[in-house]
Amino acid sequence: MIYDVCVIGGGPAGMFSAFYSASRRMNTVLIEGNHELGGRLNLFLDYEIYDIPGQFGVLARDYKRALIEQLKVSRSNLLLGEIVEKIENSDELFYVTTTQQTILAKTIIAATGNGFSEAKRIEHAQISKKIQYDQPAFKQYEGPIAVIGHTPMAADWAIQLMGYGNEVTLYTQQELKIQPILMDGLANNNILIYKFSEFNDQAYEAVFCHIGSKKYTIDFKGCIAQRDNGLTNCRGYFVAGEARYEQGKLKLIHGATHDAMQAVNAAFQYIHEGATYQPIVSTHDPIFKEWLK
Ligand SMILES: Cc1cc2nc3c(=O)[nH]c(=O)nc-3n(C[C@H](O)[C@H](O)[C@H](O)COP(=O)(O)OP(=O)(O)OC[C@H]3O[C@@H](n4cnc5c(N)ncnc54)[C@H](O)[C@@H]3O)c2cc1C
Structure with a gap:
């Protein structure tokens, strides 16, 4: 054919x-x-x-x-x-x-x-099953949420999830590379930002990750x-x-x-x-x- x-x-x-x-x-x-x-x-x-x-x-x-x-x-x-x-x-x-x-x-x-x-995967054998790389469903979750990533998309996910009344923490492996408007969004929503080395998946109901493609x-x-x-x-x-x-x-x-x-x-x-x-x-x-x- x-x-x-x-x-x-x-x-x-x-x-x-x-x-x-x-x-x-x-x-x-x-x-x-x-x-x-x-x-x-x-x-x-x-x-x-x-x-x-x-x-x-x-x-x-x-x-x-x-x-x-x-x-x-x-x-x-x-x-x-x-x-x-x-x-x-x-x-x-x-x-x-x-x-x-x-x-x-x-x-x-x-x-x-x-x-x-394809979404880049995070190298972390113990927790890899829990991490979701697709866009999260934007809704209220029962427990706290973690977002991993330094990208504008990760920051945006964190801000959007916060808007649904969630408790959101952002973990980054490297310096945030995001626009000032997103930086303000994180600050205005009081989103806590920690180093990825401090991440413990047990504390979270859902974990979303965007570290590039x-x-x-x-x-x-x-x-x-x-x-x-x-x-x-x-x-x-x-x-x-x-x-x-x-x-x-x-x-x-x-x-x-x-x-x-x-x-x-x-x-x-x-x-x-x-x-x-x-x-x-x-x-x-x-x-x-x-x-x-
Ligand atoms: C967060 C975000 C928000 C946006 N908001 C807006 C907005 O408000 N308004 C607006 O107009 N635009 C917006 N955009 C931009 C919009 O999404 C793009 O302009 C549009 O998707 C481009 O369409 P496209 O078909 O050219 O490319 P894409 O949507 O990128 O589609 C390309 C497709 O080709 C496939 N592909 C590539 N290479 C291969 C290969 N080798 N073999 C097989 N398949 C392959 C890919 O998998 C993909 O599915 C936004 C984009 C993002 C990321």
């Missing part, structure tokens, strides 16, 4: 790329290294987002759910839990090797955000100097979302989904030589009503 479009990354840019690509009648596969879609949205599921047009105060969790529902309507192929390790290209085809298989595609949309990463990079020699509009110097290889960089670009969801449409359009034009630049608007396209049947 040769796919028209292989989307790498299942964050907002990747999910919307796959949806939009399928709507342009391209046979599409989306590969996500995590076992769950959502990308960076998974880091702040219980936060409200205010800067997506028409979505004032939407919970990241709800926005993620809406993106997944929209993607699923398109019946794009999804490969979850497969990290793309290597890409090779020859004879106008891309060979995309994941941790489990090799996929063939005519085009690539790299929507890899900041790259595949371990990053994996894709081995691809065929590319890629990026140009404007998500185009690259490699024919058939396009970039969308946070992975796409250009002077002054904002790293926000709204732009990421706009990039996705541009990248899909570029892939469509690459596959269908001579296709007009402007796609048909969705209101005039019968495919969406067919999908909803």
Whole structure:
């Protein structure tokens, strides 16, 4: 099977790329290294987002759910839990090797955000089972809570958990590397900060840790100097979302989904030589009503 479009990354840019690509009648596969879609949205599921047009105060969790529902309507192929390790290209085809298989595609949309990463684990054999590396559920817990980490995310978790009436202590292995506004947040909430060497997990009902992430990079020699509009110097290889960089670009969801449409359009034009630049608007396209049947 040769796919028209292989989307790498299942964050907002990747999910919307796959949806939009399928709507342009391209046979599409989306590969996500995590076992769950959502990308960076998974880091702040219980936060409200205010800067997506028409979505004032939407919970990241709800926005993620809406993106997944929209993607699923398109019946794009999804490969979850497969990290793309290597890409090779020859004879106008891309060979995309994941941790489990090799996929063939005519085009690539790299929507890899900041790259595949996993939360760094803390080296502490006795307590490792108790430590949770995902975003905490923001609620009132029965007992005291510990947060471990020196990152802005760890500080933010501590402040948010305090806001739910919890007793929170922050433990750091190294100097806090956080913005003044977060430093003020810790001080204003009277959050106690101790060295990690003083940590004793017995005292806590739950322990959350954010000490940064371990990053994996894709081995691809065929590319890629990026140009404007998500185009690259490699024919058939396009970039969308946070992975796409250009002077002054904002790293926000709204732009990421706009990039996705541009990248899909570029892939469509690459596959269908001579296709007009402007796609048909969705209101005039019968495919969406067919999908909803
Ligand atoms: C705490 C926090 C709060 C934020 N608040 C806002 C906000 O209020 N408003 C806003 O607009 N934006 C906000 N953002 C930014 C927003 O989350 C990003 O702009 C958006 O997620 C970018 O989408 P993306 O799809 O480009 O990348 P990502 O969401 O990073 O998704 C990339 C995906 O690609 C996958 N991937 C990468 N490499 C590989 C590989 N080799 N193989 C397989 N999969 C791979 C990753 O696992 C990931 O799932 C916030 C971000 C954070 C962290």
